[in-house]
Amino acid sequence: MLLYVHVPFCRSKCAYCSFYSVPLPQGAAGEDLLGSYLAALLREMRRRAGQCGRVSVETIFFGGGTPSLLPGRAVAGILDEARRSFNVAADAEISLEANPESLLLSDLPREARKAGVNRLSIGVQSLDDGDLALLGRAHGSRAARAAVDVARAAGFASVNLDVMWGLPGRGGRAPSQMRLLALLKEIADLRPEHISAYELTPERGTPLADALEKGELVRPGEKALASMYLAGAEYLESRGFLQYEVSNFARLGFACRHNLGCWQGKDYLGLGPSATSTLGSRRFTNPADLREWIAATARGSDPPCEHLDAATRLEEMLMLRLRTTAGLSLAEWRRASGRSFPADFAALLALLRREGLAGMRNGYFFLTRTGMLVSDAIIARFFADLRERVPSGLPDAAPGLD
Ligand code: SF4
Numbered sequence: 001m002l003l004y005v006h007v008p009f010c011r012s013k014c015a016y017c018s019f020y021s022v023p024l025p026q027g028a029a030g031e032d033l034l035g036s037y038l039a040a041l042l043r044e045m046r047r048r049a050g051q052c053g054r055v056s057v058e059t060i061f062f063g064g065g066t067p068s069l070l071p072g073r074a075v076a077g078i079l080d081e082a083r084r085s086f087n088v089a090a091d092a093e094i095s096l097e098a099n100p101e102s103l104l105l106s107d108l109p110r111e112a113r114k115a116g117v118n119r120l121s122i123g124v125q126s127l128d129d130g131d132l133a134l135l136g137r138a139h140g141s142r143a144a145r146a147a148v149d150v151a152r153a154a155g156f157a158s159v160n161l162d163v164m165w166g167l168p169g170r171g172g173r174a175p176s177q178m179r180l181l182a183l184l185k186e187i188a189d190l191r192p193e194h195i196s197a198y199e200l201t202p203e204r205g206t207p208l209a210d211a212l213e214k215g216e217l218v219r220p221g222e223k224a225l226a227s228m229y230l231a232g233a234e235y236l237e238s239r240g241f242l243q244y245e246v247s248n249f250a251r252l253g254f255a256c257r258h259n260l261g262c263w264q265g266k267d268y269l270g271l272g273p274s275a276t277s278t279l280g281s282r283r284f285t286n287p288a289d290l291r292e293w294i295a296a297t298a299r300g301s302d303p304p305c306e307h308l309d310a311a312t313r314l315e316e317m318l319m320l321r322l323r324t325t326a327g328l329s330l331a332e333w334r335r336a337s338g339r340s341f342p343a344d345f346a347a348l349l350a351l352l353r354r355e356g357l358a359g360m361r362n363g364y365f366f367l368t369r370t371g372m373l374v375s376d377a378i379i380a381r382f383f384a385d386l387r388e389r390v391p392s393g394l395p396d397a398a399p400g401l402d
Contacts, residue, residue: 001052001279002261003060003086005041005078006272007067008290009034011102015136018203020274020288021065037272037290038074040297042081044271044286047300049085052269052279057086059093059258062117068098072111079115093257095119095160100147101139109154119256120151121160121196127186128179131167134217135200136207148190158254160194161187165232166225167200168217177228181235188239193254197232198247199225226373233369245324246372263320281308310337315386319379327366341365348381 009024024030049055060082062075075096082088094117103109109120124144126132132140139147151159165180187195202209211217220228233243241249245263248256262268270277274288284303287293296303308316314337321328333341342349342360349365352358357371357378367375 001055001057001086002258002266002268003057003082004258004268004270004272004275005060005062005067006270006275006286007062007064007070008037008273009064009069010066011069011099012138013136015134015208016200016202016206018206019065022290024069033290034070034074036294038077040294041078041271043297045078045081045085047297048269048271048277052086054085054087057082057088057092058266059095059261060088061094061258062096064097066099066102067096068102068106068108070108072107072115075108075112075117076115079117092116093119095121095256095258097121097123098147098151099123099137099139100143103147103150104143109150109156113155118156119158119160120156121162121194121256122147122151124161124187125164126167127183134167134208135164145190148192158194159192160196160256161190161192162196162198163187164198164200165228166220168212168219177224177231180228180232184232184235184239188236188241194248194250194256195236195241196248197236199229229373230369243325243369246375260324263324265317265320278308281313282306283308311386315383318382318386322365322367322375322379323372325366327361327364330363330365345382345385348385352378 008021010021011024013021024033060079062070062078067075079088079094096112096117096119098108098120100122103122112120122144123137124147125135125137127141127144129140132144148159148161163183165183169176184195184197200208202212208217212219219225233249236249237243240251242252243249244255245259248259250256267279268277269279270286273286273290273293276283276285282305284305286303287296314333317333317336318328321332328341330341333339342365349358349360352371353360356368357374358365358367360366367378371378
């Protein structure tokens with residue numbers, strides 16, 4: 001099983017983000033809030049362990065929000081409880097997301113490393129101070145560079161850097177491929193083991209989305225975005241970062257096991273406000289409200305549980321596997337659905353292969369990099385086919401998925 005811990009605190013709100021997060025006040029009020037959060041988290045962990053049994057946990061991921069706002073002792077306390085409650089593998093991957101500024105004056109990097117965190121994911125996003133200001137990030141480029149040094153000094157041998165591309169042009173400068181390639185060069189020169197390069201997609205209602213809607217900022221066009229993606233991915237591979245998912249690149253042996261596990265459909269348990277869990281065909285999501293979630297853990301009440309039917313699970317399998325460069329195992333599909341993928345989708349597969357959008361290799365169906373650019377449209381076509389032509393043949397239960 002994969003374990004996810006949601007840490008809902010942020011110092012300030014970035015201009016493009018609508019994730020659930022709350023400000024963490026300084027001083028005693030902040031300490032109180034943090035104490036209530038931690039007590040609720042440990043309660044929830046014990047309760048879930050009671051329900052699931054002492055299951056094996058192969059990865060733990062602290063996501064947010066800003067997990068690096070936690071003091072080191074809090075991370076150690078959460079991991080101690082996880083080891084008491086579950087059977088955490090000796091070689092478990094334990095990742096923690098961090099914002100550069102919060103790493104610099106904190107005991108967190110050393111304490112977290114000592115407590116067993118072995119992968120640090122730093123939200124650098126850009127090394128251009130103007131772009132960082134546009135994104136509303138709380139750090140500048142100097143802090144981003146310093147954070148990598150802090151991570152190394154604390155003993156992290158597996159460091160991911162998050163970057164964003166497809167930013168709007170500003171100050172008369174056109175958004176260009178050259179700017180992206182220059183950023184990726186600087187990022188690669190910092191010698192991380194892993195790079196996540198996400199296209200900026202401002203959530204509706206955020207300041208950045210509003211500015212784009214009003215025309216105050218202009219996004220690059222679709223063609224420019226496509227050529228940026230292809231050039232950026234090619235550049236990262238030329239620097240030894242192998243693409244293993246739409247937005248993720250890693251040196252050999254450093255792919256994120258937690259995220260890969262999610263794309264491979266492994267069971268995951270989410271703890272903390274707004275966290276989702278999927279265990280077999282059951283899915284439930286905690287309240288996206290810190291106070292409400294704390295109260296629910298105190299009452300010992302569970303969020304409503306959704307039962308995923310076989311068709312939904314097969315759709316999710318297809319969608320998640322096609323995010324990865326490995327693609328969908330035809331044998332896994334047959335086990336799960338009792339159907340032949342190549343036979344059921346023969347016409348669509350021929351079309352995609354003719355257009356250079358997909359391929360077949362060693363029993364796997366995968367999207368090419370160009371296919372990944374239009375993956376939403378491709379997956380929508382598969383879903384339409386799945387619902388229209390295949391449902392009569394789908395089993396009511398999907399024993400191959402459990
Ligand atoms: S992008 Fe990350 S740091 Fe910024 S507000 Fe959202 S969750 Fe917080």
